[in-house]
Amino acid sequence: MLSVEGLSKSFGNQHILKDINLQLNDGETTVILGPSGSGKSTLLRCLNLLETPEQGTLTIEGDRLQFGGKLSDAQVRTMRQHSAMVFQQFNLFPNYTALQNVALAPTLNGKLSKSESQQLARDLLVKVGLEHRIDSYPDLLSGGQQQRVAIARALAVSPDYLLFDEPTSALDPELEAEVIRVLIDLARENRSLVVVTHNMAFAQKVANKIIFLDEGRVAFDGPAGDFFASDQPRIRQFLNIFDVVSSAS
Ligand SMILES: Nc1ncnc2c1ncn2[C@@H]1O[C@H](COP(=O)(O)OP(=O)(O)OP(=O)(O)O)[C@@H](O)[C@H]1O
Ligand SMILES: [Mg+2]
Incomplete structure (x- = not known):
């Protein structure tokens, strides 16, 4: 299990992530959605300790870090071993x-x-x-x-958790499809995936859980079906950009 409690992250005087709380279950695919600048990449980077939050806790498979004080190299190394990141630009x-x-x-x-x-x-x-x-x-x-x-x-x-930050957004549609097929295979093998993406077809098809970030806060956290059927104005406004129609009838 991966859980985050009370996580906050600032850059200078800009408060980017505000009191993030979430819990992800092993074997599930979580898709993180949200407008540009809402903090999706920053959240993913905090899970892998590429960024260090100022406050909060991160627990993965029983190993727990409390932010705000000094972390030892050993603590950071132990936590990092729980996840691996795939970047937009392959690296x-x-x-x-x-x-x-x-x-x-x-x-x-x-x-x-x-x-x-x-x-x-x-x-x-x-x-x-x-x-x-x-x-x-x-x-x-x-x-x-x-x-x-x-x-x-x-x-x-x-890794226990595979983290993907917009893994297909640098790719043409045809090449995107071949990468998405690999992600779908991993999801079907019940790997624990956390995917930031704008690919709504993937999110609708594969996500067990959606986390919707808006201005650095979790504005939705729940089953994918509930997200795509939501009538919350902020969510509908976001989905309309992608021409996703409500799946509620
Ligand atoms: N290293 C950094 N230093 C200063 N500000 C940063 C840094 N990284 C991100 N930010 C700021 O934090 C905010 C959130 O950025 P983040 O990259 O997490 O958003 P995002 O949701 O991933 O956006 P996008 O969809 O465009 O990738 C933005 O205002 C961004 O400018
Ligand atoms: Mg990003």
């Missing part, structure tokens, strides 16, 4: 092949030997449909292929 190492990109972390963290890491990387690249691209360098791969390498790389550290 692969350009001078490493697909295989090397995926094998790097499990080798570095000492959990697997070099040959075990390479076998795992091969298996994961097959899983994301890239068996024919194992030795390619990122610049010879399409955006969709690069993102699938990035997903394999995130899977390689066996």
Whole structure:
């Protein structure tokens, strides 16, 4: 389980996340929606400790961090091991092949030997449909292929929670579809996914839970069906931008 209590994050005097409370269940897909600037990326980055909140607690699989005081390196490392992030811009190492990109972390963290890491990387690249691209360098791969390498790389550290920040928004529709297929497969395997996306078809099809952020606050937290059927004006206004009609009749 992943839970957040009373989490606040500011940049300078800008209060970005305001008293965020949430609870995510293992094996579920949570989609975070909200207008630009509402704090979606900041929230995701707080879950992975790429940002440090000023207040609140974060608990993942029983490990708990209380923000506001000094955190030890060991505490941060332990918490980070619970999640892995996939970014909008893939962020692969350009001078490493697909295989090397995926094998790097499990080798570095000492959990697997070099040959075990390479076998795992091969298996994961097959899983994301890239068996024919194992030795390619990122610049010879399409955006969709690069993102699938990035997903394999995130899977390689066996995280409890996979965090995706707009994983398809840099991709053309056709390439978006191949990445979404991988995400759907992961959701069907009951991985714990937290996905920031504007892809409403994905959210409607796959999300167990929707969190709607508005101006740094949780404005909705509940089952996806309830979100898309909601008649709250703020939610309808947001959904209208995507031409999502109410699923309530
Ligand atoms: N490192 C930073 N330093 C200062 N301000 C930041 C920083 N990161 C984000 N912000 C500000 O925090 C607010 C929320 O940003 P965030 O990127 O979390 O929004 P978002 O919901 O992900 O938006 P988008 O849909 O455009 O990606 C914005 O006003 C942004 O300018
Ligand atoms: Mg963002």
